Amino acid sequence: MFQHVSNTIFKYFRSFYKQILIAMIIIILLFTTIGIITTSKPSSRLSSSIFSSWTSNVDQSIFSLMFSLENTTYDLLHDVTMEQQQISEMLFNLVTSIKMKDLKSFLGHELPGFSTYENRVIIAGEDLNEFSGMSHESGPPLEDILQERKAVDESEKEMEKKVPDNELTTEGRKVVFLYNSHNRESFLPHLPDESEPGAAYHKEVNITKVSDRLANALESYGIGSYVDDTDIMSVLHEKGWTYGKSYEASRPVVQEAISQNKDLQYAFDLHRDSLPRDQTTKEIDGKPYAQMLFVIGAENKNYEKNLALATELHYSIEEKYPGLSKGVITKEGPNSNGVYNQDLLENALLMEIGGYENTLEEMYRSIDVLAELFSEFFWDAEQVNN
Numbered sequence: 001m002f003q004h005v006s007n008t009i010f011k012y013f014r015s016f017y018k019q020i021l022i023a024m025i026i027i028i029l030l031f032t033t034i035g036i037i038t039t040s041k042p043s044s045r046l047s048s049s050i051f052s053s054w055t056s057n058v059d060q061s062i063f064s065l066m067f068s069l070e071n072t073t074y075d076l077l078h079d080v081t082m083e084q085q086q087i088s089e090m091l092f093n094l095v096t097s098i099k100m101k102d103l104k105s106f107l108g109h110e111l112p113g114f115s116t117y118e119n120r121v122i123i124a125g126e127d128l129n130e131f132s133g134m135s136h137e138s139g140p141p142l143e144d145i146l147q148e149r150k151a152v153d154e155s156e157k158e159m160e161k162k163v164p165d166n167e168l169t170t171e172g173r174k175v176v177f178l179y180n181s182h183n184r185e186s187f188l189p190h191l192p193d194e195s196e197p198g199a200a201y202h203k204e205v206n207i208t209k210v211s212d213r214l215a216n217a218l219e220s221y222g223i224g225s226y227v228d229d230t231d232i233m234s235v236l237h238e239k240g241w242t243y244g245k246s247y248e249a250s251r252p253v254v255q256e257a258i259s260q261n262k263d264l265q266y267a268f269d270l271h272r273d274s275l276p277r278d279q280t281t282k283e284i285d286g287k288p289y290a291q292m293l294f295v296i297g298a299e300n301k302n303y304e305k306n307l308a309l310a311t312e313l314h315y316s317i318e319e320k321y322p323g324l325s326k327g328v329i330t331k332e333g334p335n336s337n338g339v340y341n342q343d344l345l346e347n348a349l350l351m352e353i354g355g356y357e358n359t360l361e362e363m364y365r366s367i368d369v370l371a372e373l374f375s376e377f378f379w380d381a382e383q384v385n386n
Contacts, residue, residue, distance in 0.1 A: 119330065120298070120330045120332075121328075121329050122311070122328045122329060122330055123311060123328040124326075125327040126322070126323050127282070128326040128329075139182065139243040140198040140199075140201075140243075142233065142236055142242065142243055144199070144201070145184055145233050145243070146201075146203075146237060147199075148203075149186075149194060149199070150192060150193050151186070151202045151205035152191075152205075153190055153209070155359065155360035155364060166221050166222050168221075168222040168382075170222060170223055172224060173224050173263040174224040174225060174261055174263060174264065175223060175224050175263055175265045176265070176266045176267075176268065177228070177254070177257045177264055177267045177268070178211040178215055178226070178227045178228070178268050178270060179211070179228040179230070179250060179253055179269055180206075180232065180269065181232055181247050181249070181269050181341075182233075183208050183230070183232050184201040184202060184206050184207075184233045185200070185201065185206055185271060185272045186201050186202035186205055186206040186207070186272075187200060187206075187354075187356060187357070187358055187363075188200050188356055189359045190360065191205075197276075201233075203231070207270055207271060207272050210270055210272075210363045210367055211227045211268075213364050213367045213368075214268070214270070214367045214370065215227045217367060218371050218374070218375065220371075221371060221372070221375035221378075222375075222379075223375055223378055228257065230250070230253050232246055232253075236249050247337050247340055251344075254267055254341045254344050255344060265345075265347055266347045267341075267345045267348040267349075268351060269348075270351050270353060271351065271352050271353070272352065272354050272355055272358070272363070273293065273352040273354065273355040274355065275355045275356075276357055277357035277358060280355030280357070280358055281357075282323045284322075284324065287365065288365075289324055289362060289365050289366045290353050290354025290358040290363045290365070291325070291353075291354065292324060292326065292351055293325070293326040293327065293352040294314060294325070294327070294328045294329070294350075294351055295331060295340070295349075295351070295352060296329070296330045297330070297332065297336075297338050297339040297340040297342050297343075298332035300338070301343050302346045303330075305347065306348055309347050310328045310349055312377060313370075313377065314328050316373045316376070317369065317373055320369075320373065321369055353366060353367065354366070
């Protein structure tokens, strides 16, 4: 009898200690996982669209109400009833992902591709709003992008190049680096056999010509510049990656440029937008220009400095060529890259120039403006630094 009781007690304590051991292991794993997630770079963190959506939708007034629940004196200074209503709206949003004052939230999960417009407008030009004019980043299957197509380009003959009178120079130092993460983005007016936006891609007549134009224009203003000619789409194909990994494929290109050139100060990733002509074109003094949009990844360490540069350029363009710049937006969250290699340099921008229905002539016209106004910004900054 005593032996039976002893065995029972022993089994009970063994089971109890086993449960404690399992609980300790779970706690250790939990804290280890939390530590990895919270200390990793933003671009490497595991993300959840649900939690990202929830946290981005919490209004600051909610915290005010929570504070008032602990400090009754605070109630005299604000409208608690109104904030209680906002609590109700927030809870409704958490459950349904619908914002009562945002029509876009009613449609965002029902229309395919609508989530690509989940950008934040920092500075809105006259043609930029929540439903039109926003950057639409998308691409067809890689095999479609790599197809051979006929292209025609007479833009260099038709377009006169502006030759500025400029005595300033960086004296051979290359300070601006240009590259194209979506390097085969092309334009339907130059592809005579194509009519669909998904076919606006070409291995030679593409956005890289716009980068070349910008580099030459900057050089004419005395600003040393150069363009990387890596075919990022071929890199994706060789690695077996999808179009969505374009920025991962272009990252080593930017890293090498920075490591090989200590004089490098600016890095610009040029794109053409996937929007129709009426949302990418502005007529100024009777001539059509391809509109620009500055895109900043909000999940990189240089976010504020990159944003400051984009803001300065937008207002500079807006002052002399109203409507040419559509504005400045940021991208972040699970449906976006959020970094765009802008963490690698303090002055790094992604610029959307025109769209698939613009001509290279219209693109060059806008690029010449960008070069002119960037040169003014650059030389002003150089005088301040010196």
